[in-house]
Amino acid sequence: MGTLMAFLVGGLYAAAIYMIMRRSIVKLVIGLVLLSNAANLLIFTSAGMTREAPPLIPLGALQPDGVVADPLAQALILTAIVIGFGVLAFAVVLIHRAYEVVKADDMDQMKDTDT
């Protein structure tokens, strides 16, 4: 599954980069969402894909049964998902305000600070 994931992550990155480089600001936001998913999956895959072994400890035990998925990568991704959402919310409202001021959905018209 790791091999398949590698190609999926590559595809996600490619789509994200392509969208971020567009002049339309809405596409930029879509690119951002894609990019954060791509980064999360990158970390997730690099920690190894483990089936049906969540990092949980059974009641009464001190250690999990057998090998479990890497909990550290999951903790990092959990933080990343939440922060990614915060950034997205901020970006979306920001471009909405920018659009109200500039009246155009074009990055090239936003390169000066004088508008």
Add this chain to the structure above:
Amino acid sequence: MLLAVLSGFLFACIAPVVHGARPLAKSYYGAGWVLAMLPAVLFLWFASHLRSVGLNGEVILNSWTWIPSLGISLSFRLDGLSLLFALLISGIGFFIIAYAGRYLEGHKDQARLYVLLLSFMASMLGLVLSDNLISLFVFWELTSITSYLLVGFSHEDKPSRLSARQGLFVTMGGGLALLAGFVMLGMAGGSYELSELLSQRELLHDHALYAPMLILIVIGAFSKSAQFPFHFWLPNAMAAPTPVSAYLHSATMVKAGVYLLARLNPGLGGTELWTMILGLVGAFTMFIGVFLAVRSTGIKKVLAYSTVMALGTLTMLIGIGTPTAITAAMAFLLAHSLYKGALFLVAGIIGHSTGSKDFMHTGGFRSAMPVTALFAGVAALSLGGIIPLFGFVAKELMLEAVLDAPLFSAVLSTLAVASAILGVTVAAIVGIRPWYGRLAETKVTPHEAPPAMLAGPVVLASLSLVLGLSAPLVQQWLLGSAITAVHGAPVEKNLSLWHGFNLPLLISAVSLVAGLLLFAVWRGFRRATRFTDLLAKVGPEQWYERAMVAITHVSAWQTRMLQTGYLRYYLMIVLGSMVALVLSQMWTYRDSINLLIDVSDLRFYEVVVAGVLGAAVLMAAITSSRLSAVAALGAIGFTVALLYLLFSAPDLSITQVLVETLTVILLVLVLFRLPGFIKLSPTHLRLRDAGLAVIVGATMTLLLLSVNGTQYFDSISSYFIAESAPSAYGRNIVNVILVDFRTLDTLGEIFVLALAATGVLAMIRFRAEDKDL
């Protein structure tokens, strides 16, 4: 010794308080005297080592660890050479600070001057006492910085600022070369401690890096000591207040380069390359300096150029490197610091008491300022090298060394004789011109200077006479051990006032007559040599100006190139660099990386989820409808959540589902207030972007495949798994990591979210056009 160095910095901290203290402020220049006590005490402390270090030739080493992992320590060394410099720095420092108290009396920034002078003194002491190359370099740069601040003391004046910047650029540029040279020296010698390096003469001479390290170190020393072609910054540095010029730009800081060359002489010196660079450049600088001194009329300009001459002489003598030359260098160093310090202070007195800053506006001040005139005359005699002053001793030795030089003797002798003649002329200009002849008209009625300002010139000029008369004692107690330190072995060369009738004496006599004749026709000489001004138009100062303009142009050009203001160009640079770095690293380590391509363990439903994800990604990228784009994003989010669930990450899955729901709602709410998709870029640009995107994506795929196939070390997760229940009493390991092991991260995350929420709220609630905001 650490205290001796650091006390200057400590005193600098309290200087403003001392300056502002009420009882001292009332008794006008009191603060100057109080602060001058520090250099006085330091002088006495160093003088107390005259017997052990100076007479008996001991070397005192003190060391404190600083950055042990890099082999850098704060180690100090007091030998003859350091002692000579330390005595000059603290002794002259005493008079300078006392003098500054009166010279800038009532100036609004006087406290700043004290702070800078004391900091400079401490840095300079650190420089000459350091035994470690790196700490020496740090102190070296500190003197450059304090010099910059002192030259730019009158920062309201533009010329002052420009001069300060020029000095800084030249000395700091040289400092960079010096650092590189030091690192090479450390690599070659296997240590940064001078005491270890200097004993490895053969090792250093035969090392492959000898020539580059020598040239780099020499560039650093030359820039600091104003050797050609860096000589131009020193006369410009005369924009500083006169006490500063006297202290930094004649007696101490500009000698740092000479000090360094002298210090490294036992290790690096003695080769033909060394003699060639130092000897020829030094001799040339000596001649140019004294020639320009005679060409100038500004009091401080004349003195500054004659300092350039003295520095050239010292460099030349160290380059020659014979026992006579080293003896001459140390004697000349001492003689020059004494008479030039005195003369600069006299220049300040002339400016202060008469308002004149140019020799053309001076004359006949003798009757109004008899004491100043007398001691200026004594100092000028020493400058001219006239018996029985200490300058005479030094000059005779210098001529002897040049005549006996093993290499380039003819060239060096010619330049030395020419400089000796012009040197006498300079001495006559400063010793005769302001004091005799018709009384010049001045802005201020000439009057004698106060004791605080007279103390320096009187003592320093008298010392020139006393030391001249007791030359053998000076060698025995002070210079002998300094000469040993520079030469690396004891030298059988006796300093004495009278060497008998010999060739140097004849040259001295001839140059005295010739120099005085030249002084008689000074005006005519300047007119006759006016053509040399044309040379200045193509000289090193012009190179500096052009380099500064070029730097500005390059800076503007690269700003235009890199800072375009278009997001996509920044992205191209960032992503291009990332791809290049990742791929080059992977190529470098290609032998230890396995690309794992293994699809044997796939299950049917996983392939379906992956297929949905891939299709949704493609859809999001190419759709021209906003609604389908948002729908595709939703599909991506939920399939990712499914992937998390399938691969043992239930917490991630829950979070992802929640966040994805919110994201879709948010996008639907906001995006539909924005205009629909329009195609803004032509097809070829879209293809270019798609190409870059595919390259980045392929790089990530390659990276991930290699990560899957390569394991360099064990995951640190085993610690968290093992400790989760026993130490943190939690059974969901991911949660335990978040709220226990790495709880500060989570706190940071909460903080980021709070900031984002505040920003969102602010943008929604407050509008710039609202009048009541």
